[in-house]
Amino acid sequence: MKTQSRLEVGELEYVIKNFYFSIEQSPHSTSSIRIVDLLDGEKCASYLDELTMVLQSPSRMITASQFAKRYAFLTLAPGLYAMTMYNKGLDLSIESSLLESSATFKKSWSARLCAPDLQVNEPAAGKRDEWRDEMIRNLFAGHLAKLWRSISEAADIPMAILWENTAVRLYSLYEKRMGEGSDLQENKRIQEDFKYLISTAPGILFGETDNPMARYYYPACTISSAVQPVRMRKTCCFYYKVSPDEGYCSNCPKVKHL
Template identity: 30%
Template sequence: MVNIDTNDKKDITTLLWFRLSEDLNSEPLTIEIDTLLKGDMNSYLQKVKNGICAPNEKVAASMIIKRYAFFAAMSFFTMSHSDRALNVKTSNITLVSHYEDGNWLPKFYFKDLSFHPMQGDRKKWREQYVKDVFAHHIFLLIEKISKTAKISKLILWENIAVYLFWLYENVLESNAERKEIVREDFNYLFFEAPGHLFGAYNHNPLSKYDSKKIYHQQTEKYIRIRKTCCFSYKLEGSNKRCSICPCYQLSEEGRCQNEQSFCSTIRSIDE
């Protein structure tokens, strides 16, 4: 890695928790993002499908974006925590394959791992950074994966939204000195940022996923139930759903169709 200032070591250590990778490897699922966007997405989906023992391309596609949500979390952590931006260009990022306890948990390698301090008006700076992260990066990935795997973008965007809720409501909320900024950034990302900052949208694609939290007896916590199923329970060796899966409620009501293709829980959401 290049362009690393010695004063940034603490922040780099923190980003390791967000699955920052300090090294590359030659694993079959390691790939540069530009290569993925410009190349054969179907071929990569097949590799992921086989690598994680997914039953079909839709499950593989959902897992790719679910893992990729950590890139979004990492990017906005630096924004809200310290008013600094990462180089989030697709040409700068490599998805580095990594497994932990049998689970595919890829990491992110930055060719240029440098932190760019906020300049000028914060609101304008934040607007451009959100556009760089979403419209110029994540949107492109979601569009290509969605078309290739024929999976609803509603599922893929919620995979991103879930980890941004986690970032702002669990990780950043403890920073008392930045409390007001964290709240403002959260509201901006989910409710105020216009659709064009996220890609070819008229409306913010994240706003539809906010909902009132309910008490979950098994975890003894208040949780926000997803509006779509991410299909992770269909992975080989996984026989249970996520604690925030909407299918729990559908199952209790006798309405769960248990389909691999298109979860019925997304049909009530306008895309």
Template identity: 30%
Template sequence: MTREMITETEEKFLSGHFRYYTHEHMQEPVLETVQAEDLMSREGTAHVLNDLHLYLGSQSFLTTGSFLGKRLGHYAVTVPIVMMTVLDKFPDVSPGNVSYIRIDDNPKWFPKFHLKDKSVSLPGEDREEWIRDNMRQLFRDFLKPVFFHIHKTTRISKKVLWENVAIYLYWLYERKLPEWFEGEELEQKRRDFYFIINELDGEPFGENKNPFTYFKDQPVLPSGARERKCCCLSYRLHEDSTFCKVCPHLKQMENLKK
């Protein structure tokens, strides 16, 4: 398979729109580094969760587990999948090549996604097979084992963890891409999305079926976002926390007020 590198221009694009770590960030002091490889073990995941629990001031270990899953889902979509659809490149997301580097004291814990090796794969004649291979690497070989460890350590439902990825996947293709593309070009870019949610079976996720499929029937809110099916428990983080804007509890609370 043909391999190339991420260009400096592409890195600037990723850094400008998302939390991607470039050489320019190397001038900043590193406050914390989480190696993706450490998340491949139960012990390593527990260590990251404990540190995150303290950093967030979390009062619920369930919420800490969901929070970590949400952040990992965000990074999975906003770097590898954005690169795949927007740039026609896919990075090496094997655990040994990925780290999360924090260079600020954002109380919501937002490190930057760092790729050690910048080489990428390109689509060949069969784009769908390329996407399938990419999603296996991203979901089966990385997120699935991490989510298993988070689930076993915190008892947070794996449905919640996969929905924490789904919310960003739908956000990207339904709300973010129209900022950059329109018409036939937009529809062409969205074909990757349709393949991911309609054609992938449960194998890359370690589930009986693709966990993203049920989410496509979720209501679209006035903001354009999809309402969650499962609560991510962010309202239980600490006493000042509130429901997220796509929480299913919000509709329930509104109905109770009527």
């Protein structure tokens, strides 16, 4: 289903520059944690409590939601972008991933995903569909689903919030970051991969009974507070609880849009 490959220099540079990704550990990060360690309940709770102080968040649950939004982007962006745009798979297994971050006690927190032993592969001839399933399963069922369950238990946060935080990042990646490909083949992969992820991919690839990316996808609507149509959320991510101006997201379900 797959063969060994590598990212070209330009491809790697793009992923590093645009998606806060690295294949080398930074000597400047103030914190580094193996993602697999967050599957331990006590370590997960301790990490979220430390981040709660940094973000000046009112609770571990709200911190968990903000963390999930950021971490979903850090994993999905390089993994899915490479899969669709480069037709290459990045090994972002939970065991080999590190989260490096820098923080101050002024609601300032930046983080990046580091894969120091990155392995790259590509689909064998005529086997892209099977290869794509393997890439999706590794990224979601083998990584995010395990982490979300640990965080859900440690922070007493519903899985629905964590999965919608994830889905929002995925939609944005395909609708805004990828946009139009440079050729017909790229455009075809963008459309086919996105459609598969949000409609027909089975729940087992995500470590769930049903496909959580399909659960929150529906047409965007026009609202008075936004210039462009937005896809309203079903769950609240609680960003307004840590926002400097206590503002709500434009697609927040807690706000009544006329």
